Amino acid sequence: MTTAFYTHSDCQRHEMGDWHPETPLRLQAIEDQLISSRIDQFIERRDAPLADVADIERVHTANAVALIRDHAEALAVSKEAHYPLDADTSINAHSWKAALRAAGAAVAATDAVIAGELENAFCSVRPPGHHATPTTPMGFCLFNNVAIAARHAIDIHGLERVAIVDFDVHHGNGTEEAFRHDPRVMMVSFFQHPFYPFSGTDSTEPHILNEPLPAYTAGDVVRRLVTEKWLPALHAHRPQMIFISAGFDAHREDDMGQMALVEADYAWITKQIMDVARQHAHGRIVSCLEGGYNLSALGRSVVAHLKVLADID
Numbered sequence: 324m325t326t327a328f329y330t331h332s333d334c335q336r337h338e339m340g341d342w343h344p345e346t347p348l349r350l351q352a353i354e355d356q357l358i359s360s361r362i363d364q365f366i367e368r369r370d371a372p373l374a375d376v377a378d379i380e381r382v383h384t385a386n387a388v389a390l391i392r393d394h395a396e397a398l399a400v401s402k403e404a405h406y407p408l409d410a411d412t413s414i415n416a417h418s419w420k421a422a423l424r425a426a427g428a429a430v431a432a433t434d435a436v437i438a439g440e441l442e443n444a445f446c447s448v449r450p451p452g453h454h455a456t457p458t459t460p461m462g463f464c465l466f467n468n469v470a471i472a473a474r475h476a477i478d479i480h481g482l483e484r485v486a487i488v489d490f491d492v493h494h495g496n497g498t499e500e501a502f503r504h505d506p507r508v509m510m511v512s513f514f515q516h517p518f519y520p521f522s523g524t525d526s527t528e529p530h531i532l533n534e535p536l537p538a539y540t541a542g543d544v545v546r547r548l549v550t551e552k553w554l555p556a557l558h559a560h561r562p563q564m565i566f567i568s569a570g571f572d573a574h575r576e577d578d579m580g581q582m583a584l585v586e587a588d589y590a591w592i593t594k595q596i597m598d599v600a601r602q603h604a605h606g607r608i609v610s611c612l613e614g615g616y617n618l619s620a621l622g623r624s625v626v627a628h629l630k631v632l633a634d635i636d
C-alpha cells in the first residue's frame with residue numbers, strides 16, 4: 324500500500340514577516356531532508372488541491388472564513404504586506420490560497436485513503452491548523468486542517484468513529500473546541516504545560532484525553548504515557564480512521580518549546596498509531612504538519628515519521 328505526500332508551492336507563499344518562526348523555509352527544510360534521506364522514491368507525491376469553502380465551513384463559521392478571504396483580497400490591492408490577526412498571527416495576500424491548499428490537502432488525502440488508493444498520507448502544508456477554533460484564527464493557524472478532514476470523514480463519508488492524535492508541544496485548543504461535544508471524535512494529546520495557549524486542563528469529556536506535561540519532559544515519559552493512556556483509550560474507541568496533528572516542536576533541539584523528544588520518539592509514536600490504525604481502521608491515517616521550528620530537527624523528524632508511515636526500513 325502507498326503512502327502519499329501532499330504539498331503545494333502556494334503553501335510557501337504565505338508568510339508572516341522575516342522574523343517569524345512559522346516560515347516558508349519549514350517546507351523547504353522538509354523537502355531537503357526527503358531528498359538527502361532518499362525516501363522520496365518510496366512515497367507518492369500529490370499536489371494539494373484547493374479546499375471547497377463548504378468543507379471549511381463544516382468546522383469554521385462563515386465569518387471566520389470571510390475574515391481570511393476578505394483581508395487577503397484587500398492586501399492584494401493595497402501596499403500593505405500583512406494584516407495582523409493577533410500578536411503572532413498575520414496574513415499576506417497569498418494566505419487565503421495557502422490556507423485553502425492546506426485544508427484541501429487534508430480533505431483530498433482523506434478521500435484517497437478512504438477510497439483505498441492510499442494506506443496513509445502526510446500533508447506537508449502550512450499554515451498549520453490545530454489552534455484555529457471554529458470562530459478564531461490564532462497561534463500561527465488560520466483553518467484547522469485536521470478538524471476539517473475529520474469532519475469531512477464523518478459528514479461526507481459516513482464514518483462513525485475517528486480519532487485525532489496530537490503530539491505537537493502545544494495544546495490543540497482549536498481541535499478540542501471543534502469536537503468537545505462530539506464523542507464520535509476522540510482526541511488524544513500531550514503538551515507542555517503551563518504553556519501557550521494555556522488550555523487543555525479543564526475538559527471532563529471522556530473522548531478528550533489531554534496529558535499536560537512539565538517542561539523538559541523526555542521521550543521515556545512520553546512513551547509510557549502513550550502506552551498507558553493513549554493506547555487503551557484508542558483501542559476502546561475503535562476509530563475507523565486516525566488523523567494526526569503532527570507538530571515536531573517538542574523536539575529537543577526546538578527552542579519554541581522545552582520538551583526533549585528526538586526523531587526515534589516520533590518514529591516510535593508513529594508506529595503505535597499505525598498499529599492501532601491497522602487493527603481498527605484498515606491502516607487509514609492522514610497526518611498533517613503542525614508546528615516544528617528548528618529547521619533541521621523538523622526535516623529529520625518528518626523523515627522519521629514518514630519512514631514508519633511508508634514501512635521503509
Ligand SMILES: [Zn+2]
Pocket residue numbers: 491492493570572613614615
Ligand atoms: Zn506547536
